[in-house]
Amino acid sequence: MKIGRILLGLIIGAAAGAALYVVMRLILGMPAMSANPWPMIALMAATGVIGLMLGIEPSLGLARALAGMVLGFAVGLLLVYGIRLLLGMDPAWSPEPAWVTGALLGTIGFLLGVGVVTDWLKWTWGEETPLQDGPPKGKPAWVRYFGPDQNHKVIGVQYTVTGILLLGTAGSFAMIFRTELSKAGIDFLPADLFNTFISIHGIVMIASILLGVGGLMNYLVPLMLGARDMAFPRLNSFGFWVAVPGAILIVLALFFGGWDTGWTGYAPLSVRGPLGIDFFMLGVFIFGFSSIVGAVNLITTVVGMRAPGMSMFRMPIFVWASLATSLIQLTGTQLIALSFLMVVLERIFNMGFFDPASGGKVLLFQHLFWFYSHPAVYIFILPGLGIISELLPVFARKPLFGYKWIALSSMAIAIIGFLVWAHHMFTSGMSESLRVPFMYSTMLVAVPTGVKFFSWLGTMWRGKLTFPTPMLFVLTSIAVFLIGGLTGPPLATVPTDLHLHDSYYVVGHFHATMFGGFVFPFFAALYFWFPKITGRMYNERLGKVHWLLQTVGFYTMSLFMMRAGLLGMRRRIVDYDPALGVEGYQTVVTWAGWIIFISVTIGVINLAWSAYRGKVAEPNPWGSRSPEWQIPSPVPEHNYEEPFEVVGDPYDYGVPGSVYVKIEPEPASG
Amino acid sequence: MKHGIIVGAIIAVVSAAMILWMRTIQWMPVQAAAEARPIDWLFGLHIDVITFLYVLVNGILLYSIFVFRRKKGEEDAVGANLHGNTKLEIAWTVIPLITVLFFAYLGTLVLNDISAAAADEMDVNVRARQWSWSFEYPEAGVKSTELYLPAGRKVKLTMTSEDVIHSFWVPEFRVKMDTVPGITTTLRITPSEEGTYKVRCAELCGTAHAAMLGTIRVVSPEEFEQWLQGKQAPTSPADLSEEELVTLGASTAEAAGCLACHSVDGSKSVGPTWKGLFGSERTLADGSTVVADEDYIRESILNPKAKTVAGFPDIMPPTYGDTLSELDVEALIAYIRSLK
Amino acid sequence: MAVTTAPAHEAHHEEVSPARRLYLNRLGLWLFIISESFLFGGILVSRFYLWGSTRPHLDQALGMSVTIILLISSFFANRAEVAIKYDDHKTFFRSILMTIGLGLLFLVGVVGMEWRTSPVTPMMNGEFNVYGAILFFMTGMHAFHVLTGVIILAIIARLGKKGHFSSRNFWGVEAAVVYWHFVDVVWVFFYPALYLIGTAVGPAH
Numbered sequence A: 001m002k003i004g005r006i007l008l009g010l011i012i013g014a015a016a017g018a019a020l021y022v023v024m025r026l027i028l029g030m031p032a033m034s035a036n037p038w039p040m041i042a043l044m045a046a047t048g049v050i051g052l053m054l055g056i057e058p059s060l061g062l063a064r065a066l067a068g069m070v071l072g073f074a075v076g077l078l079l080v081y082g083i084r085l086l087l088g089m090d091p092a093w094s095p096e097p098a099w100v101t102g103a104l105l106g107t108i109g110f111l112l113g114v115g116v117v118t119d120w121l122k123w124t125w126g127e128e129t130p131l132q133d134g135p136p137k138g139k140p141a142w143v144r145y146f147g148p149d150q151n152h153k154v155i156g157v158q159y160t161v162t163g164i165l166l167l168g169t170a171g172s173f174a175m176i177f178r179t180e181l182s183k184a185g186i187d188f189l190p191a192d193l194f195n196t197f198i199s200i201h202g203i204v205m206i207a208s209i210l211l212g213v214g215g216l217m218n219y220l221v222p223l224m225l226g227a228r229d230m231a232f233p234r235l236n237s238f239g240f241w242v243a244v245p246g247a248i249l250i251v252l253a254l255f256f257g258g259w260d261t262g263w264t265g266y267a268p269l270s271v272r273g274p275l276g277i278d279f280f281m282l283g284v285f286i287f288g289f290s291s292i293v294g295a296v297n298l299i300t301t302v303v304g305m306r307a308p309g310m311s312m313f314r315m316p317i318f319v320w321a322s323l324a325t326s327l328i329q330l331t332g333t334q335l336i337a338l339s340f341l342m343v344v345l346e347r348i349f350n351m352g353f354f355d356p357a358s359g360g361k362v363l364l365f366q367h368l369f370w371f372y373s374h375p376a377v378y379i380f381i382l383p384g385l386g387i388i389s390e391l392l393p394v395f396a397r398k399p400l401f402g403y404k405w406i407a408l409s410s411m412a413i414a415i416i417g418f419l420v421w422a423h424h425m426f427t428s429g430m431s432e433s434l435r436v437p438f439m440y441s442t443m444l445v446a447v448p449t450g451v452k453f454f455s456w457l458g459t460m461w462r463g464k465l466t467f468p469t470p471m472l473f474v475l476t477s478i479a480v481f482l483i484g485g486l487t488g489p490p491l492a493t494v495p496t497d498l499h500l501h502d503s504y505y506v507v508g509h510f511h512a513t514m515f516g517g518f519v520f521p522f523f524a525a526l527y528f529w530f531p532k533i534t535g536r537m538y539n540e541r542l543g544k545v546h547w548l549l550q551t552v553g554f555y556t557m558s559l560f561m562m563r564a565g566l567l568g569m570r571r572r573i574v575d576y577d578p579a580l581g582v583e584g585y586q587t588v589v590t591w592a593g594w595i596i597f598i599s600v601t602i603g604v605i606n607l608a609w610s611a612y613r614g615k616v617a618e619p620n621p622w623g624s625r626s627p628e629w630q631i632p633s634p635v636p637e638h639n640y641e642e643p644f645e646v647v648g649d650p651y652d653y654g655v656p657g658s659v660y661v662k663i664e665p666e667p668a669s670g
Numbered sequence B: 001m002k003h004g005i006i007v008g009a010i011i012a013v014v015s016a017a018m019i020l021w022m023r024t025i026q027w028m029p030v031q032a033a034a035e036a037r038p039i040d041w042l043f044g045l046h047i048d049v050i051t052f053l054y055v056l057v058n059g060i061l062l063y064s065i066f067v068f069r070r071k072k073g074e075e076d077a078v079g080a081n082l083h084g085n086t087k088l089e090i091a092w093t094v095i096p097l098i099t100v101l102f103f104a105y106l107g108t109l110v111l112n113d114i115s116a117a118a119a120d121e122m123d124v125n126v127r128a129r130q131w132s133w134s135f136e137y138p139e140a141g142v143k144s145t146e147l148y149l150p151a152g153r154k155v156k157l158t159m160t161s162e163d164v165i166h167s168f169w170v171p172e173f174r175v176k177m178d179t180v181p182g183i184t185t186t187l188r189i190t191p192s193e194e195g196t197y198k199v200r201c202a203e204l205c206g207t208a209h210a211a212m213l214g215t216i217r218v219v220s221p222e223e224f225e226q227w228l229q230g231k232q233a234p235t236s237p238a239d240l241s242e243e244e245l246v247t248l249g250a251s252t253a254e255a256a257g258c259l260a261c262h263s264v265d266g267s268k269s270v271g272p273t274w275k276g277l278f279g280s281e282r283t284l285a286d287g288s289t290v291v292a293d294e295d296y297i298r299e300s301i302l303n304p305k306a307k308t309v310a311g312f313p314d315i316m317p318p319t320y321g322d323t324l325s326e327l328d329v330e331a332l333i334a335y336i337r338s339l340k
Numbered sequence C: 001m002a003v004t005t006a007p008a009h010e011a012h013h014e015e016v017s018p019a020r021r022l023y024l025n026r027l028g029l030w031l032f033i034i035s036e037s038f039l040f041g042g043i044l045v046s047r048f049y050l051w052g053s054t055r056p057h058l059d060q061a062l063g064m065s066v067t068i069i070l071l072i073s074s075f076f077a078n079r080a081e082v083a084i085k086y087d088d089h090k091t092f093f094r095s096i097l098m099t100i101g102l103g104l105l106f107l108v109g110v111v112g113m114e115w116r117t118s119p120v121t122p123m124m125n126g127e128f129n130v131y132g133a134i135l136f137f138m139t140g141m142h143a144f145h146v147l148t149g150v151i152i153l154a155i156i157a158r159l160g161k162k163g164h165f166s167s168r169n170f171w172g173v174e175a176a177v178v179y180w181h182f183v184d185v186v187w188v189f190f191y192p193a194l195y196l197i198g199t200a201v202g203p204a205h
């Protein structure tokens, strides 16, 4: 019986965990049991869940991957212990190098377990492997979403759903520490835990954005280009699966003392903190692989796999945005990886990169970190702004205003974005002669961003606007991102930044940019392409409730954050001084946060429920000209029967007789 | 054209009204330093432009939503066939470009203004550590855990940190600068309003970052001189009664940042509580025991590495000897002794 | 990552022509190399940020030798690539073995000798000053890439021995060789940064 098998899996899994725990401790020369029961319980829970999943479906890639990860960890711990024992180092059991090695081998174990590198390993042995074709044979169809599938649409869904899961995780942490902050004084969160929670909130949110961006790009770009898949389907699958152990390591950091450095991990604080910092930094490091290989894949696809007739200036705007995003991911990611790697090396081998006592320099870390992390903020928004540009013409029934300007402004933002990083360091004590040049360069980003805004207004002007849920999200994206963007120049101006830096004004600024540039457009895209992906329609009324609550909640949250910041509210503090007069604002921010939380929950429930129960969607509910809407929903396994031919411009809505693509043969469903 | 005129008029009126309203809002805390004035002026200018742009974009957005929405009976109607307008595009590239460059230019002017040196400026050295501040007046040879400043005179703070990055911020003075281990950073302020303010550490620096506050007292120049002289000729502990010592010790503990790690009410914190500490038997990390008498406490403050209490990390800053005077230490001991 | 052999014959659902596949593969590999050069660029920048115009005393003869060894290895790598495109299996195999051998020799020189003898504080003491940190970091990151290069070349050599490659199927060889050249070029930047630029300070050799 199935239930019996599942229970058996659970029990065997938990027992295996307990056994592994005892054996490991004995090998490492410790007493079999420790006074603290939680590590053992945690391990048993993890292996129990793995067993349970294997009980449900023995071929589940994810379950094998997790099992591989646990084993990898065990091997890593023993390896370091053995080596130290052999070299006669004292003490032989040194937690930090052991766990770091464990994390690395755990990741490798994960990748081997999930089977995402199997094809390549076979190649090295001279064996040829065909690409996967369609769902795995002889297994339930949903299994492909939990394993190494090579179809870009499956991978797109994997990215997106994982992204939403991480959004929920990070959002829940936000609600915990927000509740603590609603009153002055320390109520229930000790300072260390608070610091860990804001840090994990920040970095997991960022990971969730990167996954969401990856999801949209993977699902949409090949469809928009008329390609059958991405250029490197195996690499694509690898790109998704390598992100998963990265995210797991980041969350595991919680169990190793957390990390109290914020998402920025500034040295030398990060050199001193608990073991959790290693997990956080390695997690981000491994996550970086996902960004890099994803970018390689995407750029290659855009450059090399466009349908006949699709010149660069006939590509959909979203493809332009994805291209610009990928250029940043391709190059910048290496630098955050480098900075975090150096911190981990300094921690393990005492390599004094950032330690003044051994001649290191503290500011080096910040330069390396921001060289990626500033451009990274444009990774968060460029796809979102692409979505806005993509959807506005559909709902305005009008051509996109100034197509070329919008397309090139994405590139301009990406390029200028590399020249401004030190605006995060105006108060850092860096050389005086750098502050003014970086003030000027930072200001320049406002110009291409402004071009986008004004072109959007031009697109709506004298259109025939309709307002289903995706359009509502698009409109608020514009208004909200505008708040975020316009609050940027006061930060970019050195004298005013001297007051604003590291205050809640900055917190308000970046929540507004990230909600307006990513969260709102992301939901616009989810609602818009939902009928394409699932073949069903979401519930329009719930969608509007979600929109209304999120909009109201968000305006309140970000405006009040900025207000508190101007009055002197610092970032990253567990307790604030009521004498500043910010307590009332803080209470409101907490309530607003809860409203956002509820609204997003409604949205997620709406989408999840409609995927099964929603009414069947029309083939092209929005009357879009984009090629993916000219074929059946959900999209067939290999997209288009034959590559289509591009014969016109993408956004000529309302231009009589114009066509964008010619699709042959005529799809059956019309 | 008709639409353009209407929307233009609406935006002009609404943005003017909004800007006037925004100007009535007191955005920042009181201005307690000369530097605050140009900064607030520049920020106000930013707010004007932000308000205008926000009304501009949202005005057109809302106008489009209401006027250009699809009405009943227009189910198949399409929008105007507009593809773009190069002149417009150039205009809205160049005008923002000039605006932001102008702001950067103003920023440069204000920056030069507020960071200029003055001939009669006073030097103060600032040291930050987890999680307290200390100050040194090199000309007078005085060390202090509170920052006393004479109103109206420019001070040049030369700052550094002993461990991780901290950041010196007094919201009422507007300006902020990190203190960085291994290098010194400078910050100039000219306090203008007498009163008591707080330095708030603005860079996440570990557990007690939130509690890393220092006290600043801006006083009249005469009062400042008096205080400085009092510091130069320190009272000896013997001149004070036990009660006065305890009171002094309590304020020193606050100002020196001890209370970031030590509680006085028995609750658990980063370091051991001081309640009931004096005279009790302490178990050390190496298993030995020692009675917490005066000498032990003195040693714990001046050389905390010497004996580490069991169950606590050895993280207490070893540098208090440099910043606390003999009187401070005596007062602290008296205070700890008083916490039964 | 992309450095692997493509299947020789197209599976029935492979959507692009062999010529296009080769084009895409090349594009992907070059993008990967651009990405990697940002990593090494960042490392170089760190070196100049921390060392400025100084450097530690290092064994000049050793530095010069490993550099020459690596440059010669690139020559053989190139020969292997050309040979396979002309179906000259013998030269191909010999050259690739030469490349591997020289690569290993380079590793011995850097890891086996420089790491042991350099006057900066040695590894096992557990303390590095900034000279040791950067020296070990630069050479270590580079050696790691050389090592992966050697492993890839070894795989290619084995597959070549089995007759896997030919003038029609040479992508695996080309990819491995391009990667090898890249690792080589990185050293061309690292070598002067470590051994030549700036005045030597600290304990002499």
Ligand code: HEA
Pocket: A264, A377, A378, A380, A381, A423, A424, A442, A443, A445, A446, A447, A449, A450, A451, A453, A482, A484, A485, A486, A488, A489, A491, A492, A493, A497, A500, A501, A502, A506, A509, A510, A513, A514, A517, B053, B057, B095, B096, B097, B099, B100
């Ligand atoms: C999606 C993310 C995102 C985006 C898009 C932006 C966009 C911008 N950011 Fe933001 N920023 C962050 C995310 C983002 N930022 C984050 C996460 C941090 C904090 C990191 C941390 O410390 O944890 C931060 C911090 C930050 C700082 C450092 C503050 C500090 O710590 O002291 C600065 C300083 O210059 C800055 C500036 C800007 C500017 C000038 C823009 C510009 O790109 C904005 C451009 C847009 C507009 C200006 C609006 C539209 C334009 C017009 C309508 C045209 C006309 C306009 C004018 C004439 C002004 N940001």
Ligand code: HEA
Pocket: A164, A165, A167, A168, A169, A170, A171, A172, A174, A175, A178, A198, A199, A201, A202, A203, A205, A206, A209, A261, A262, A263, A264, A507, A511, A514, A515, A519, A570, A571, A572, A573, A589, A592, A593, A594, A596, A597, A600, A601, A604
């Ligand atoms: C995408 C980015 C993103 C998003 C969406 C958010 C969302 C929120 N953020 Fe966050 N925030 C950051 C990125 C983000 N944040 C970053 C980078 C930092 C800096 C960290 C640092 O300083 O190091 C930060 C810091 C930060 C602070 C400053 C902490 C401090 O310095 O003291 C605060 C304080 O109020 C805050 C609050 C909130 C709140 C209330 C929300 C709310 O909007 C959250 C609402 C909840 C959700 C959106 C989740 C709901 C989802 C579900 C319920 C899904 C359910 C589905 C399944 C289970 C499948 N955030």
Ligand code: CUA
Pocket: B129, B130, B131, B165, B166, B167, B201, B202, B203, B204, B205, B206, B208, B209, B210, B212
């Ligand atoms: Cu010191 Cu925060």
Ligand SMILES: [Cu+2]
Pocket: A373, A374, A377, A421, A423, A424
């Ligand atoms: Cu930035």
